[in-house]
Amino acid sequence: MSLTGQLPRRPLTAADRNTSHIAPAGFTQNSEAIDPRSIASDMGDLTARVRALMALQQQQVFQLPLGGHFFDIVITASGPQAYAAMAVMDGIQHTGDERADACGPVIEDPQRSWLIWLVPPGTSEQWAPHRYATCLGRPHHIALPAMTAVEPPGPYWRRPCRGDRLVPPTALRQLLDQFQPGPAPHEELLGSVLSTIS
Numbered sequence: 001m002s003l004t005g006q007l008p009r010r011p012l013t014a015a016d017r018n019t020s021h022i023a024p025a026g027f028t029q030n031s032e033a034i035d036p037r038s039i040a041s042d043m044g045d046l047t048a049r050v051r052a053l054m055a056l057q058q059q060q061v062f063q064l065p066l067g068g069h070f071f072d073i074v075i076t077a078s079g080p081q082a083y084a085a086m087a088v089m090d091g092i093q094h095t096g097d098e099r100a101d102a103c104g105p106v107i108e109d110p111q112r113s114w115l116i117w118l119v120p121p122g123t124s125e126q127w128a129p130h131r132y133a134t135c136l137g138r139p140h141h142i143a144l145p146a147m148t149a150v151e152p153p154g155p156y157w158r159r160p161c162r163g164d165r166l167v168p169p170t171a172l173r174q175l176l177d178q179f180q181p182g183p184a185p186h187e188e189l190l191g192s193v194l195s196t197i198s
Contacts, residue, residue, distance in 0.1 A: 067122070
């Protein structure tokens, strides 16, 4: 398509036109400076979270810092008693017509016979010593399996990672006292291997 007509022209302003009544355009420099300390301290976590979620979508294993805006973890022995506690937690967390495995995210590491329960961030700061569980948060990291890992071999999601819930720690403590899944791994050992479980 071509345009053959002539476009209208803007009238020319006379050279001797009086424009003294028009104020000149002015620009003022904003002297406000951003204090680096005022920037949200969790922005680094946010960036890491976005990258981590992208890695999950690409079915990759990635390392994630505990605490912050993510989660802490409770590590217990696996086995029949732990599975029984998980089944009861399914019932506690289940609402409406959702799927039955409503416990909240749990990773099983079959090589070490561990269950890793994802609990709200800050739980480790209030978690009292427990015979059947160890709770970890900052400054530890954990290697999470890909979202598609839902069975062995290797660590996998025994209960799915969902965006609407974590495992409630108070109910978890009560269930561990009730079912007694076995001695908890030592914290120093956990800290040294968590980033390599996957």
